[in-house]
Amino acid sequence: MAGGGDELKLLGMWASPFVLRVRLALSFKGLSYKYVEEDLRNKSDLLLSSNPTNKKVPVLIHNGKPICESQIIVQYIDEAFSSTSPALLPADPYERSLVRFWAAFIDDKLLTTWLETSKAKTEEEKVEGLKETFAAFETLEAAFKECSMGKPFFGGDSVGYLDITFGGLLAFVHAAEARHGIRFVDASRCPLLANWVERFGELDATKAVMPDISRLVDYANTREAKAAAADASN
Numbered sequence: 001m002a003g004g005g006d007e008l009k010l011l012g013m014w015a016s017p018f019v020l021r022v023r024l025a026l027s028f029k030g031l032s033y034k035y036v037e038e039d040l041r042n043k044s045d046l047l048l049s050s051n052p053t054n055k056k057v058p059v060l061i062h063n064g065k066p067i068c069e070s071q072i073i074v075q076y077i078d079e080a081f082s083s084t085s086p087a088l089l090p091a092d093p094y095e096r097s098l099v100r101f102w103a104a105f106i107d108d109k110l111l112t113t114w115l116e117t118s119k120a121k122t123e124e125e126k127v128e129g130l131k132e133t134f135a136a137f138e139t140l141e142a143a144f145k146e147c148s149m150g151k152p153f154f155g156g157d158s159v160g161y162l163d164i165t166f167g168g169l170l171a172f173v174h175a176a177e178a179r180h181g182i183r184f185v186d187a188s189r190c191p192l193l194a195n196w197v198e199r200f201g202e203l204d205a206t207k208a209v210m211p212d213i214s215r216l217v218d219y220a221n222t223r224e225a226k227a228a229a230a231d232a233s234n
């Protein structure tokens with residue numbers, strides 16, 4: 001499917017930011033693949049046998065071999081299809097290490113803080129969580145400055161690994177902003193990131209895989225209502 005006898009299959013779920021990450025990487029590389037939507041309440045045998053450790057999506061299956069974990073999958077795509085541009089990771093080992101450091105920051109700090117905040121039970125926890133979330137976005141703003149060096153993308157002149165890593169969260173950012181009326185990537189606090197959000201969202205390869213934001217808003221509202229009902233009944 002990807003060309004040259006390669007067969008790529010992606011096990012995903014439409015609302016997952018981690019799956020979007022992989023779809024973005026495949027889209028920017030122009031690789032064709034079969035997309036299989038998983039029902040996460042009733043996981044397929046293929047998902048369970050392909051990712052027996054975590055049982056999560058995304059899983060990319062390349063010529064029958066499964067690759068798990070979104071960041072590892074994106075790196076794999078870049079390495080396995082190294083002759084297909086754009087190259088996502090920088091060639092220089094030190095620059096690669098920086099990019100990997102910031103990608104870990106996006107998942108381990110920014111996303112974790114944000115998700116914890118969304119589960120805050122008291123007003124005090126929410127205010128503190130939001131403060132930390134905004135601070136994490138401001139740190140990423142500084143990372144953008146360091147990595148892009150005045151160019152339009154984290155990857156410089158073209159989209160790179162961090163554009164894809166953060167880009168996976170973009171639908172999530174838009175949906176959260178619509179649901180809560182809060183600007184997480186605000187031009188006054190994060191002007192470079194705010195510009196990047198516009199620029200990245202306008203690219204054809206991004207548009208081709210972005211989920212519908214109003215569908216995502218409905219999905220998140222329904223999940224939150226179900227979680228609240230479950231809490232209330234405990």
Ligand SMILES: N[C@@H](CCC(=O)N[C@@H](CS)C(=O)NCC(=O)O)C(=O)O
Pocket residue numbers: 013015016017018040055056057058068069070071
């Ligand atoms: N660290 C993983 C996270 C993947 C993940 O959390 N996937 C969720 C969907 S957003 C999932 O499959 N959840 C199913 C479950 O937890 O049972 C990655 O980067 O791929």
